[in-house]
Amino acid sequence: MVPNTILLRELAAAALLFLLTRFFIRALLPKPSRKLPPGPTGWPIIGALPLLGNMPHVALADMAKKYGPVMYLKVGTCGMAVASTPDAARAFLKTLDINFSNRPPNAGATHLAYNAQDMVFAEYGPRWKLLRKLSNLHMLGGKALDDWAHIRVSELGHMLQAMQESSLQNEPVVVAEMLNYAMANMIGQVMLSKRVFVTKGSESNLFKDMVVELMTVAGYFNIGDFIPSIAWMDLQRIEGGMKRLHKKFDMLITNMVKEHMETAHERKGKPDFLDFVMANREKSEDERLTMTNFKALLLNLFTAGTDTSSSIIEWALTEMIKNPSILKRAHEEMDRVIGRDRRILESDLPKLPYLQAICKETFRKHPSTPLNLPRVSTEACEVNGYYIPKNTRLSVNIWGIGRDSEVWENPLDFTPERFLTGKNAKIDPRGNDFELIPFGAGRRICAGTRMGIVLVEYILGTLVHSFDWRLPEGTKLNMDESFGLALQKAVPLSAMITARLPLSVYAP
Incomplete structure (x- = not known):
């Protein structure tokens, strides 16, 4: 019995030593913070949803003044983190980029984007990487953009001609309609x-209306996304509208793809983007692309490619009409560099720093995606000493950063000169300078960033160089916003134009 007693004592001593060792090690190690970021309390069950109102980007910017650069809101049954400063955006989109590389499930992805089979909402993984790679290689990357530069020249010619005809008939130009027609x-x-x-007409206007509707409804804060158990009730009637809109788009895109396949023999030796994508249908089991992926990708490129860039150009023209001295200085720069006997070329753009500053200032004050597209955390993490749980949705308030007086001097003023000298002169909107991230940043930065910048600079430059701009007699300039995935003007810009160049240069 004595050996057993000794053994029991030794075991007890070993166990006690083990427990004491664990206790002291844990006591000495830094404890992970479990404190959530500050934020509004919200309402029972629905949380902070009512606090967001009709203009969530504005409401969240106001909240950030009270709660700080990183906020946490309970929205329904979901947690949402909001980054409202450049440093906070950098922490989420650069330092923790891989942890926030997925999109949260939502009705827009389900009902509009073919159940997230597109590139915008797809899960971060092999299929998304393939869609992104193909898009960059054959449409959105530098070489691809150079390859279709002649198309941009030709389509701008068609648009200028249509605008000039309106001018000769003394009719105002509805800018958004013209831009949509050309970009589509x-x-x-x-x-x-x-x-x-x-031809520009009812068909192109209907398409524009469909694109605006998609961008608007996809930007809604849908109760069903945040309280999934009641999503089937569709209390706001949002999902029903999405389903009806999807049917219209699907019919349009299906017909486009069908016609494209029937005319394949006409493109022998001259493949287009869809030909290249369809040639890569089967890379491996993980990267197998289906007809649904193709249609979803076309929907992405048609909608985001037309609406986001056109809204930036429309806001820029609006600000220039509101501030005639800016329009005058832009005209003077273009007349000095280009003259008035030809249209602007894309090769002229690097020689037009004031035009580029106007574009940057518009990206700052009127970003096309005010809250960026939402992301979701794959794992729990820590930001600024605060605990961010797994499956937390992330919104980066790009609009709020652009209007922050701690970041920008006189942020409510439209002042392109801020980008010509000093610390702001080197700021670039391509996702590395977090003071100005109109296209987002990190792995899920907008795939069309390069294309968007080219289109905005080239088309805006062409419109400014080609025409004088003024409001129709007796009308007032409306600067109100309409919230959605893309930040539209609440009242589309309608303006009178006068040709500044010889009529011969307006032809396609």
Whole structure:
């Protein structure tokens, strides 16, 4: 019995030593913070949803003044983190980028984007990487953009001609309609080898209305996304509208793809974007692309490719009409560099720093995606000493950063000169300078960033160089916003134009 007693004592001593050792090691190690970021209390069950109102980007910017650069809101049954300063955005989109590389499930991805089979909402993984790679190689990357530069020139010619005809008839130009008509045809030629709208009219206007509706409803804070157990009730009637809109888009895109496949023999030796994508249908089991992926990708490129860039250009023209001295200085720069006997070329853009400053200032004050597209945390993490749980949704308030007086001097003023000298002169909107991230940043930065910058600078430059701009007699300039995935003008810009160049240069 004595050996057993000794053994028991030794075991007890060993156990006690083990427990004491664990206790002291844990006591000495830094304890992970479990404190959530500050934020509003919200309401029972629905949380902070009512606090967001009709303009969530504005409401969240106001909250950030009280709660700080990183906020945490309970929205329904979901947690949402909001980054409201450049440093906070950098922490989420650069330092913790891989942890926030997925999108949260939502009705827009399900009902509009073919159940997230597109590139925008797809899960971060092999299929998304393949779609992104193909898009960069054959449409959105530098070489691809150079390859279809002649299409941009031609389609701008068609748009200028239509605008000049309106001018000769003393009719105002509805800027958004003209831009949508031109951009949809640019993208249609690259993707499908055809102008999707041969003439500007009811068909192109209907498409514009559909795109605006998609961007608007996809930006709604849908109760069903945040309280999934009641999603089936569709209390706001949002999902029903999404389903009806999807049917319209699906019919349009299905017909485009069908016609494209039937005319394949006409493109022998001259493949377009869809030809290249369809040639890569099967890379491996993980990267197998389906017809649904193709249609979802076309939907991405048609909608985001037309609406985001056109909204930036429309806001820029609006600000220039509001501030005639800016328009005058832009005209003077272009007349000095280009003259008035030809249209602007893309090769002229690097020689037009004031035009580029106008574009940057518009990206700052009127970002096309005010809250960026939402992301979700794959694992729990820590930001600024605060605990961010797993499956937390992330919104980066790009609009709020652009209007922050701690970041920008006189942020409510439209002042392109801020980007010509000093610390702001080197700021670039391509995702590395977090003071100005209109396209987002990190792995899920907008795939069309390069294309978007080219289109905005080239088309805006062409419109400014080609025409004088003024409001129709007796009208007032409306600067109100309409919230959605893209930040539209609440009242589209309608303006009178006068040609500044010889009529011969307006032809396609």
